[in-house]
Amino acid sequence: MAQALRVALAGLGTVGGGVIRVLDENRELITRRAGRPIEVVAVSARDRAKNRGVDLSRFAWVDDTASLAEAEADVVVELIGGSDGPALALARRTLAAGKGFVTANKAMLAHHGLELARAAEAAGQPLKFEAAVAGGIPVIKGLREGAAANAIARVYGILNGTCNFIVSKMEAEGRDFAEVLAEAQALGFAEADPSFDIDGVDAAHKLSILASLAFGTAPAFGDVAISGIRHLLAADIAEAAALGYRVRLVGVAEADAHGLFQRVHAHLVPNDHPLAHVTGATNAVVAEGNFVGRLLFQGAGAGEGPTASAVVADLIDIARGEFGPPYAMPADALATSGAADSGERRGRAYLRFAVADRVGVLAEIAAAMRDAGVSIESLIQRGANGDGSVLVAIVTHEGPERCVAAALERLRGSQSLMGEPMWMHILG
Structure with a gap:
């Protein structure tokens, strides 16, 4: 059998531990599908003593996260988060060292994706990020590969599970935003500081990645018009229902001769539209292609299992030698499109x-x-x-x-x- 794909893993939170569990539990199946074993050989995190429910003694421990780029590994997986700081330093050092890089970090890609894509292409190495958008839903692969023959007219969807949990709970129970947010925090669906979610920033990071893949444009997070659900009232939900709609936070991207339009905004969605029936902490993405028609990708948008599954799927592709330009075409071929006038x-x-x-x-x-x-x-x-x-x-x-x-x-x-x-x- 071919030599194992050696993986260095940065970040041992919920998703990092999940990656180790997926590789352990499905080891035989993954080996057969990848054509060779995939083995974690080195890890790094802030707290070495923390009990994460997995055996870490079999892995080399690296205290300085950025030094994982020099570990005896073929691929580095980054699950730290943050648009800059240690995550970006690790990405740059890994690609400069001629190693593959897998990340779930949508913020970093939204801000630095073009730079990292160029570095990966110069190194002839993979840059994979299926887990960065919509958790375990294979929407990145679907746009980059499955719909590659199509001109995409529009890509849009429910991109933040926290917001969708809140609005669908308000809808089902007639409760106000603040009360449901507090419940979401208690259940672990929302952070102690939920601003990135409820103000639309998290969804905007994801939308900028989807737009780049769909339209062949350079990521342009700064051009996304962003508003969230912070000021939504139970009365808005009730009025929408009376009019035949449901409220959802929707990210929409379209490209035409006037430029690239990107917006994350609360929408009234008609009851007969598929997005109206997406409830709870679920994500859904719609892409409209000129030959394939409407494609709907729906499923769990976050959590240990779905996100870890997407990370491991990227590792399987790399083990097979299946990778191309990160944004579906060479970085230098990505168009620089100005923001369309809304x-x-x-x-x-x-x-x-x-x-x-x-x-x-x-x-x-x-x-x-x-x-x-x-x-x-x-x-x-x-x-x-x-x-x-x-x-x-x-x-x-x-x-x-x-x-x-x-x-x-x-x-x-x-x-x-x-x-x-x-x-x-x-x-x-």
């Missing part, structure tokens, strides 16, 4: 206002919409809240987004508004 995009919108309960408020809002060129499809006012406000929900007819933005700007500073309006796009 103002010219056409669509329908849901707008929610908390307003003072007094005469003339509806007329003020309607006048702002009229003057900005926004056509109103429906307007609903709900009863008074405990703070003296009432909720006004508007659904617009299809029109340019710049008109909605202009209407909201006209209302900025109005004494009638109590808090910031909520703007959600309706997925078309």
Whole structure:
């Protein structure tokens, strides 16, 4: 049998321990599928004494994580996290040393993916990152290989399990955001500081990677328009349901002659769309190809098992010698596309206002919409809240987004508004 693929592993948290368990439990199957054994030979983590539920005595321990690049290994797996710091130092040193690199680090790829792709190609080594987007769902491989013959018109989906857990729980139980967030933290679905998740940053990291693969463009995280679900109310969920929609945090990317459009934003999703039925901490990605049609990738987007499975799948590919350019085409062939102007995009919108309960408020809002060129499809006012406000929900007819933005700007500073309006796009 061929010589084993030797792996150095950085990071022994939930996923790192999971990688060792997958390799141990499925050793015979993995060996047959890879054509040779895959063996962890060296590891590194912050705390050497911590009990991680796996036997680490059989591996060489490296205190300085970046020094794993010089370990007697063929591939380094990075599961530390963070866009810079030790993770990036390890990536650069590993590729410079002429070794393969596998990572689950979407933040690092979103910020430094082009640099690392060029380094991998110069070294003739693999850079693999299936686990960086959507956990165990093979969406990277699906776009890079399975849909390689297609021009992709649009890629979009539910990319953050924490947010989807929260909104689907609010939907099922009629509870407010803060209460459900606290439960998500208690259950381990959300971090103690959940900002990266609930403010849309985690989803935006993933979207920038998907967009690069789908459209052959250089990763452009800085061009992603980002907002999250922090200001979502139970009333928004209820209004959406009454209108035949469900609320989901959706990342959308499209490329055309005007540039690359990337946005993470709360959307109203029609009840008959597949994304409306994705609940809990699940991820789902839709890609629309000109020959293959609509592809739906759905499954567990995080957790020990799914993410470790994706890491090991990358190692199996490397053991077989199956790898190409990290972003499906040589890094120098990736286009540099400017950010498309969202103002010219056409669509329908849901707008929610908390307003003072007094005469003339509806007329003020309607006048702002009229003057900005926004056509109103429906307007609903709900009863008074405990703070003296009432909720006004508007659904617009299809029109340019710049008109909605202009209407909201006209209302900025109005004494009638109590808090910031909520703007959600309706997925078309």
